[in-house]
Every structure is written in C-alpha cells, then in structure tokens.
Amino acid sequence: MRNFSALIDGLVFMPARNGKIRLLADFFATTPDPDRGWALAALTESLVFHEAKPAAIRQLVATRVDPELFALSYDYVGDLAETVALIWPERPERANSLPPSMTEVVETLRAAKRGQVMGLVEGWLDTLDSSGRFALLKLITGSLRVGVSARLAKTALAEWGKVDLGDLEECWHGLTPPYADLFAWLEGKSDRPAAGKGAGFRPLMLSHPLEEEDMAGLDPADYAAEWKWDGIRVQLAARGGERRIYSRTGDDVSGAFPDIADHMTFDAVLDGELLVARDEGAIAPFNDLQQRLNRKTVTAAMLKEFPAWVRLYDILFDGEEDLRGLPFTERRARLERWHDAVRPRRMDLSPLVPFEGWEALKGLREGSRENSIEGLMLKRKDSVYVAGRPKGPWFKWKRGALTLDTVLMYAQRGHGKRSSYYSDFTFGVWRGEELVPVGKAYFGFTDAELVELDRWVRNRTTRRYGPVREVEPGLVLEVAFDSVHPSNRHKSGLAMRFPRVHRIRWDKPAAEADRLETLQAMVMG
Amino acid sequence: MKVCPEGLYVEPGGFYVDPLRPVERAVVTHGHSDHARPGHAHVLATAGTLAIMRQRLGEGAGATTQTLDYGDAIRIGDVTVRLVPAGHVLGSAQVVLEHAGTRVVVSGDYKRRFDRTCAPFEPVPCDVFITEATFGLPVFRHPPDLGEIDKLLHSLSIFPERSHVVGAYALGKCQRVISLLRAAGYDRPIYLHGALEPICKLYEGFGVPLGELRPATVAAKEELKGALVLAPPGAVADRWARRLTDPVVAMASGWMRVRQRARQRGVELPLVISDHADWDELVQTLDEVAAPEVWVTHGREEALVHHATQRGIRARALALVGFEEEGA
Ligand SMILES: [Zn+2]
Ligand SMILES: [Zn+2]
Numbered sequence: 001m002r003n004f005s006a007l008i009d010g011l012v013f014m015p016a017r018n019g020k021i022r023l024l025a026d027f028f029a030t031t032p033d034p035d036r037g038w039a040l041a042a043l044t045e046s047l048v049f050h051e052a053k054p055a056a057i058r059q060l061v062a063t064r065v066d067p068e069l070f071a072l073s074y075d076y077v078g079d080l081a082e083t084v085a086l087i088w089p090e091r092p093e094r095a096n097s098l099p100p101s102m103t104e105v106v107e108t109l110r111a112a113k114r115g116q117v118m119g120l121v122e123g124w125l126d127t128l129d130s131s132g133r134f135a136l137l138k139l140i141t142g143s144l145r146v147g148v149s150a151r152l153a154k155t156a157l158a159e160w161g162k163v164d165l166g167d168l169e170e171c172w173h174g175l176t177p178p179y180a181d182l183f184a185w186l187e188g189k190s191d192r193p194a195a196g197k198g199a200g201f202r203p204l205m206l207s208h209p210l211e212e213e214d215m216a217g218l219d220p221a222d223y224a225a226e227w228k229w230d231g232i233r234v235q236l237a238a239r240g241g242e243r244r245i246y247s248r249t250g251d252d253v254s255g256a257f258p259d260i261a262d263h264m265t266f267d268a269v270l271d272g273e274l275l276v277a278r279d280e281g282a283i284a285p286f287n288d289l290q291q292r293l294n295r296k297t298v299t300a301a302m303l304k305e306f307p308a309w310v311r312l313y314d315i316l317f318d319g320e321e322d323l324r325g326l327p328f329t330e331r332r333a334r335l336e337r338w339h340d341a342v343r344p345r346r347m348d349l350s351p352l353v354p355f356e357g358w359e360a361l362k363g364l365r366e367g368s369r370e371n372s373i374e375g376l377m378l379k380r381k382d383s384v385y386v387a388g389r390p391k392g393p394w395f396k397w398k399r400g401a402l403t404l405d406t407v408l409m410y411a412q413r414g415h416g417k418r419s420s421y422y423s424d425f426t427f428g429v430w431r432g433e434e435l436v437p438v439g440k441a442y443f444g445f446t447d448a449e450l451v452e453l454d455r456w457v458r459n460r461t462t463r464r465y466g467p468v469r470e471v472e473p474g475l476v477l478e479v480a481f482d483s484v485h486p487s488n489r490h491k492s493g494l495a496m497r498f499p500r501v502h503r504i505r506w507d508k509p510a511a512e513a514d515r516l517e518t519l520q521a522m523v524m525g
Numbered sequence: 526m527k528v529c530p531e532g533l534y535v536e537p538g539g540f541y542v543d544p545l546r547p548v549e550r551a552v553v554t555h556g557h558s559d560h561a562r563p564g565h566a567h568v569l570a571t572a573g574t575l576a577i578m579r580q581r582l583g584e585g586a587g588a589t590t591q592t593l594d595y596g597d598a599i600r601i602g603d604v605t606v607r608l609v610p611a612g613h614v615l616g617s618a619q620v621v622l623e624h625a626g627t628r629v630v631v632s633g634d635y636k637r638r639f640d641r642t643c644a645p646f647e648p649v650p651c652d653v654f655i656t657e658a659t660f661g662l663p664v665f666r667h668p669p670d671l672g673e674i675d676k677l678l679h680s681l682s683i684f685p686e687r688s689h690v691v692g693a694y695a696l697g698k699c700q701r702v703i704s705l706l707r708a709a710g711y712d713r714p715i716y717l718h719g720a721l722e723p724i725c726k727l728y729e730g731f732g733v734p735l736g737e738l739r740p741a742t743v744a745a746k747e748e749l750k751g752a753l754v755l756a757p758p759g760a761v762a763d764r765w766a767r768r769l770t771d772p773v774v775a776m777a778s779g780w781m782r783v784r785q786r787a788r789q790r791g792v793e794l795p796l797v798i799s800d801h802a803d804w805d806e807l808v809q810t811l812d813e814v815a816a817p818e819v820w821v822t823h824g825r826e827e828a829l830v831h832h833a834t835q836r837g838i839r840a841r842a843l844a845l846v847g848f849e850e851e852g853a
Contacts, residue, residue: 014793087663
C-alpha cells in the first residue's frame with residue numbers, strides 16, 4: 001500500500017494536470033506488477049467489491065477511541081476518512097504484521113463477503129501508517145476523489161510508456177485489471193495487446209473551432225459540410241453480439257439508453273449525435289435530452305416522454321472491416337450504403353449540406369435558426385478517421401451568441417425557496433494549469449437540473465467556506481453571455497455581461513473546457 | 526501563581542513567565558515572538574534565548590538581562606527558579622519553580638523528539654504542570670521527521686527542474702529542517718530568504734552546523750532551478766516567490782498533518798515537521814511528570830483537559846490569549 005498511499009497523498013495536493021501526470025508516471029515506473037495494475041483499476045473505478053458504509057466506519061473507530069476525543073477531532077478535521085486515518089491508534093511495529101500490499105487488499109476485498117469487510121479493514125488499519133489508512137478508507141468507501149479521471153490516467157500511461165494515446169484507447173476496452181499485458185507493452189517487453197474483439201471503444205476524431213481568418217487559406221472544394229447537432233456525441237459499437245453506447249470520453253452509457261441499444265442488432269461501429277426525437281426524426285430541444293443524461297438507468301416513463309434518437313455521421317467498422325483508413329467521402333458512401341441496407345430504427349443519417357463557397361455557407365449557417373442546430377461541421381473530403389484532434393481535417397463552426405465552456409468551481413446556497421439548494425455557481429476557465437473564476441450564474445437551468453447540480457456539488461465538495469462549497473474541477477458548464485469587458489474587479493481581468501448557464505455538459509471532461517485566452521479574444525474592441 | 530492580563534504571575538517571587546505586556550520582571554522560556562515580548566525592565570532567560578531576543582528586539586530585549594544556564598538554581602523573592610531544556614528551539618526552557626515545598630513547572634513550548642539543533646526535553650516530576658497544547662487533539666501525531674524529509678527529496682527527484690520552496694518559521698523550524706536535510710545526506714547549497722539568514726548565523730555561532738547556505742535573493746534564476754529554498758511561511762505564497770520558476774510549494778509544520786488545512790494554504794507538498802509535542806507526546810509527558818494538577822496554557826486545550834480528567838488529574842484550561850502559533 002505504501003506507494004499507492006504516497007500517490008494518493010501527492011494527488012490530493014497537486015492542482016496541476018501535468019503534475020498529476022508526473023506523479024502517476026512515477027508511480028507506474030516504480031511500483032511492481034500487479035500492485036500498479038490494481039491501483040490503476042482503483043483510480044479508474046474498475047474495481048468491484050463490497051464497499052464499507054460511513055456508519056460502519058464510525059462504529060469501528062468507537063471501539064478504539066474515546067468518543068469525546070473522536071467528536072472533538074472529527075469536528076476539527078471535517079472528513080470522516082481523514083479523521084479515522086489520523087486518530088487510529090498506532091501499534092508498536094511487530095515483525096509478523098507487515099502492512100498489506102495493494103494486491104493483498106484488492107484481492108481479499110474482491111473475494112470477501114459483505115459481512116467480512118469491516119473485520120478485514122480493522123486488521124489492515126492496525127498495520128498501516130496514517131497515509132495508508134487514509135488511502136484504504138477512501139478505497140473501501142468507494143470515493144478516492146483525487147481528481148484523476150480515466151482519461152487522465154490513460155494520458156499518464158501513454159506519456160510514461162511513450163505510446164500514442166489513441167493506440168492505448170484502442171486496446172483499453174479489451175483489458176482487465178491488473179493489466180499485466182498493458183504494462184508489458186508500455187515497458188517495451190511485448191507488443192500492444194490486441195484490441196478487444198468485442199464492442200470496445202474506438203477513440204473519437206475531434207474537430208477544431210473554425211476561426212474566420214482560417215477560411216482564407218482553405219479551399220471550399222476540399223470540404224464537405226454537415227449540420228452540427230445540439231446533442232451529445234456518441235459511438236455505437238455493436239460487435240460479436242455485444243452492444244455498447246459510449247460517450248465521447250469512452251464512458252459506457254448503454255444502460256441509460258436501452259431505446260437505442262435495443263435497435264443495435266447490426267455488426268458495426270458508428271459515430272453520431274445522440275438526441276431526443278418524438279416523432280420519427282423530429283428533434284426536441286437540448287433541454288429534453290438533458291432529462292436523459294447523467295443517469296445510470298432509466299424509467300419507462302422517461303423512455304416514453306423523452307425517446308432517444310441517433311443521427312449518424314460516420315462509420316468506423318462495417319462488420320470486421322476497419323474503415324477508418326478510408327477518406328471521408330468513401331466512408332460517407334459506405335455509411336449511406338450500410339444505412340440503406342440495415343435501416344436501423346431510432347436512427348437516421350445526418351445529411352450533407354451542399355454549398356458554393358464560404359460566403360454562401362456563412363449565409364446558411366446564420367439562416368439555420370432551428371433549435372437543434374448549433375452550427376456547421378466542415379470535414380475534409382480526403383480525411384481519414386484518426387483519434388484525437390488533428391488540426392485541419394475537421395472544423396466546427398458554431399453559430400451566433402457568445403458561449404464558453406467553463407468549469408464549475410464554487411457553489412453557494414440560494415435564497416428563498418432555493419435556500420436548501422446549491423444554486424449560485426461560480427465558474428472558471430483554464431489559465432495555464434489553473435482555473436481562474438470568470439463569472440457567476442444562477443439561472444439557465446430547469447428545476448430538475450438544479451436537483452442534479454445540487455447533488456453533484458454535494459458529492460464533489462472538496463472544501464467548505466460557510467455557505468460556499470468548493471468542488472473538484474469536474475463539471476463543464478457551457479455559459480452563454482451577451483458580451484465581455486475588461487474589469488479590474490475580477491481576478492481574471494474580465495467581466496461577463498448577463499452570463500447564464502446555457503447547458504450543463506455532463507459529458508465533457510473539464511480539461512477540455514475553454515482557456516482564458518479564448519475569453520480574452522471575445523472582448524469587443 | 527495566578528493568571529493576570531499581563532500573563533502568568535508568580536506572586537511569591539514578584540515576576541511573570543512569558544508576560545504578554547511589558548512588566549518589571551520577566552522570565553522568558555524561549556525566543557518566539559509570542560513568548561518573548563519587548564519592553565520588560567528585567568529579563569531572565571538562557572544565553573540562547575537572550576541572544577535571540579537581542580537579535581530580534583534590539584534594545585527591546587530588556588533594560589537589564591540576566592543569563593541562567595540550564596540546571597542552575599537562582600532565588601527570586603521566596604521562589605527558587607531553575608531552567609530545564611524544553612527541546613523546542615535553541616535556548617528553550619521549562620521554568621521550574623519551588624516554593625514552600627510545592628514544585629510547579631511551566632513547560633513553555635516543547636517537543637519530545639530528537640533535534641540536533643537544541644537540548645532535549647527533560648521531564649521534571651512536579652505538583653502542578655503548566656503545559657501548552659498546540660497540538661492537543663489525538664489526530665495530531667507527527668510522523669518520523671526523516672520520513673518527511675524523504676518526501677521532500679523524492680519530490681526533488683520527480684520534479685528536478687522545479688525549485689522547491691519550503692515555508693518554515695525563521696526561528697527553530699528553519700534550522701531544524703536544514704539540519705534534517707544534512708542528516709539525510711543532502712549536501713548541496715540551500716538557499717535562504719533574507720529573513721532567515723540572521724537566525725541561521727546565530728545558530729551556527731552556538732555550534733549548530735548547517736552546511737553551505739546561500740542568499741536566494743541574489744541567486745540567478747537559473748541557479749534556483751531544482752534547488753531547495755527556505756522562506757518564511759508568509760513569503761511562500763507572496764510576490765517574493767515569483768522569482769522562482771514554477772516552484773513546488775512545501776510547508777514544514779505540524780498543521781500539515783490535516784490535509785484540508787494544508788490545501789487551504791495552497792501547499793503542494795505538506796511536511797509534517799513540528800517543534801511542538803504531538804498528542805502522544807503531550808500524554809506521555811503528563812504521565813512522566815506525574816503531576817496531580819495540570820493547567821493548559823494555550824492550544825486545543827479541551828481534549829487534553831478531558832483526557833487528563835479521565836485519568837484522575839485535576840485539569841483546567843487557562844485560556845491565555847495572545848499566544849499564536851509561531852513555530853508550530
Ligand atoms: Zn514557541
Ligand atoms: Zn507558543
């Protein structure tokens with residue numbers, strides 16, 4: 001546990017993404033198999049065992065510590081796992097009771113029955129030091145919360161092993177803890193593990209925002225245009241009898257969309273936009289889609305009221321055949337042929353938008369006032385499908401109003417009937433590796449969304465200051481605003497006019513939120 | 526012995542221990558500014574403490590001063606006074622008072638673990654023990670110092686291009702951290718914020734070796750990459766630290782034990798190194814001095830009073846105000 005607990009300690013205090021990556025890389029380099037693999041599984045929440053409830057932990061500590069002293073300490077420290085980790089009486093070291101390894105802890109927990117967990121924990125607490133106890137308690141309560149997403153862990157692995165992140169993503173879903181084959185590959189001792197035969201996630205190809213000045217250098221004849229739909233990006237993977245729906249970061253969201261998964265009776269991997277559509281293809285506003293997001297399961301009533309739809313725009317695999325090496329126009333032709341042949345229910349094709357020159361396209365973009373359209377996508381006709389965000393082949397060209405993807409930083413209790421909710425949100429954008437607050441918003445979301453936001457804030461609080469909670473940087477708020485001005489009253493040097501939450505981007509990783517430079521560029525001359 | 530607005534008053538001797546306001550006669554336990562205040566007419570302390578007071582307070586160190594070596598006894602009024610090492614910082618002492626067959630010990634600030642920069646604490650059995658309780662909660666248990674120093678050295682190896690700035694109080698903590706680093710085999714120059722230099726010189730004058738120290742203020746930016754820099758806690762998050770390239774901010778303090786508290790201070794690398802007794806040491810000391818009565822001067826007194834009471838000791842909190850957490 002020693003390396004793992006040192007890692008957890010380091011991550012708790014490390015605000016910078018790059019710093020976290022370095023700590024992870026150092027950990028993977030200096031920790032043997034299978035300890036490092038189990039740690040990776042813990043960090044990416046890929047472990048399944050019976051978790052311990054806080055009440056059981058309080059009961060356990062009461063058998064060892066004077067209740068009055070515990071109460072005074074808990075009051076001072078504020079966090080249960082930390083209080084118990086710090087206050088647990090140290091035993092003099094005994095040669096026959098070495099602290100457990102990560103592997104011993106995880107393997108024992110995985111095999112344990114519910115009723116055995118607290119007994120195991122008690123024995124381990126007696127042999128670990130305070131950092132080890134903290135890591136163990138966080139692990140068994142299922143809340144490491146050290147600001148490491150699966151994406152960040154993979155990035156660290158790729159950097160450390162000097163392999164391409166896309167390559168790693170490609171095989172990720174075929175892997176199981178403790179990942180011996182992955183580490184062997186990253187250390188150059190074997191070839192890359194085979195991509196999962198089943199319905200594994202294939203990393204997505206992403207676009208860059210189109211700047212007006214970019215257009216001069218681009219030949220319109222090289223590009224195809226599509227509408228940019230106001231939904232969420234998904235990958236539908238149906239391979240060898242397995243069906244999976246993935247978010248853009250590779251999270252499996254199949255359980256939340258049985259109305260799509262039910263119709264994935266084909267063998268293909270497709271790229272498209274998840275929307276809500278009541279009648280065949282009549283797209284509902286994004287708000288309706290919000291009702292379906294961020295849940296693990298779904299009720300029959302929701303399925304009926306907010307039926308999901310997928311608008312397809314790319315095909316990655318047709319059966320066994322990997323189409324990603326083909327240029328866009330050929331993939332598009334294959335997609336159309338495939339769709340014609342298969343005719344899957346609750347799905348249609350995103351049409352190509354024909355245009356003559358950039359000026360005409362600009363007109364089309366401004367003219368599209370449909371709610372479900374955010375703007376346009378431009379895709380180079382010869383572009384092959386590659387992982388990540390290469391500059392040039394794909395552009396997104398959003399329409400109208402100023403919007404910014406920000407990260408939720410603080411939440412404050414509201415007033416009046418909202419006083420029991422965290423409803424006033426301070427959001428920030430990245431400056432270097434830090435978040436700087438750029439504004440506050442307290443409307444733009446529905447009551448149902450407020451309940452979700454409130455729950456998110458309570459679960460992700462890292463610190464409290466009176467009525468204000470600081471949260472971990474993990475939720476992207478797309479904020480709309482009328483304009484932005486220089487201001488010396490704000491730490492960021494900028495003030496937004498009339499900011500409101502445009503949408504809550506449950507699907508977007510915080511690291512991909514906008515940077516301060518983007519907001520600075522929006523200041524009106 | 527009674528508690529006045531000026532501080533702890535020893536009536537049969539007509540003097541105060543660590544008075545908070547200027548008085549006629551003061552006995553001072555150690556040089557931290559919340560214990561050694563300026564403007565007393567007569568000050569009695571160890572040579573180390575007096576040297577520190579002169580350096581920090583100049584004329585304010587006392588109109589007249591008198592040195593009392595550890596272990597020597599002196600009579601003031603009806604009271605016999607001895608100073609005994611407290612193990613807190615250079616020159617720090619407990620004040621042992623004897624009067625009419627009763628022995629009272631005022632601990633001042635103290636710690637129990639080995640520190641090569643000052644004389645070790647000696648427990649003195651007594652009738653009344655007046656103790657500090659800065660870390661008087663059972664969550665405060667300082668880990669072994671060298672383990673904390675290892676964390677610092679490990680971070681230097683992971684981030685070799687970043688300077689590591691360690692926040693440490695000027696008196697005591699700074700020299701202790703340097704001496705621990707030397708003990709761990711770190712022999713490169715250590716860079717100092719200007720405010721730390723005089724006390725380091727003073728320690729060296731008292732025979733505490735600190736190895737090669739350089740002023741951080743005049744060092745070239747390039748030279749500070751990957752270097753260890755010590756600065757007062759306040760300067761670490763301040764404009765002063767901007768001269769450093771992307772520094773790793775460390776802090777050496779007993780408060781770093783609690784993660785939330787460390788995070789609040791923006792610390793990336795908390796080092797739990799304290800010059801005060803932790804909970805176990807407070808409890809151990811109560812056992813060793815075996816006093817039937819305990820007074821708690823400052824700190825988190827509630828838990829320690831509760832603990833003592835449970836053990837059948839008469840205990841009360843004096844709730845002296847004016848003592849801060851310098852040197853914690
Ligand atoms: Zn002190
Ligand atoms: Zn003190």
